[in-house]
């Protein structure tokens with residue numbers, strides 16, 4: 193097979209299609225990994241929220257215990273109040289009861305506040321649980337979709353790689369090393385079309401010399417861009433106009 197502009201263009205396209213497919217094959221798992229990292233952050237937030245809820249419940253128990261204690265104390269004082277004979281003692285117990293009653297109302301307020309906190313934390317836990325569930329389901333669906341496509345994409349890639357190897361048979365032995373080097377350097381864009389009235393390499397946008405342009409038109413041997421080193425081929429309009437003039 194000769195290294196015509198058409199064959200070189202086809203080879204370039206095969207490389208580009210293979211690259212696009214490779215990108216798709218790697219971008220899927222990357223997306224999954226990124227979503228999993230985001231999910232992990234949500235899961236950590238959920239754990240923190242659960243802990244806060246647990247702490248709020250413990251605090252409520254503590255306040256309830258304190259309230260119970262002070263209520264018992266007040267009841268005891270009330271019993272004593274009925275038993276004392278001296279006025280001074282009576283007054284002292286009454287003061288004590290008043291003091292404990294103010295503690296009691298404070299504990300009651302604390303309990304109400306604890307209930308509000310528990311309510312708030314429980315809502316936060318429910319919200320995060322729903323989010324974690326939804327994100328987990330989405331990731332599972334995405335993974336399945338990617339896995340389902342991966343097999344056929346990998347098969348397509350193998351076909352393209354075989355087509356590239358076949359297409360590379362147009363590269364003469366003498367230029368094989370140079371070709372390998374630019375493939376290693378530029379990947380799928382190691383080939384570049386040469387376009388425009390003066391002929392510019394579309395890899396680096398540098399105008400090629402008249403000599404290179406002649407080489408390209410004659411198509412006798414391979415031409416490489418003097419500036420970037422890419423393997424050049426004539427872009428379609430030039431090819432068509434060249435053919436017309438021939």
Ligand SMILES: [Zn+2]
Nearest residue numbers: 393396417420
């Ligand atoms: Zn160039």
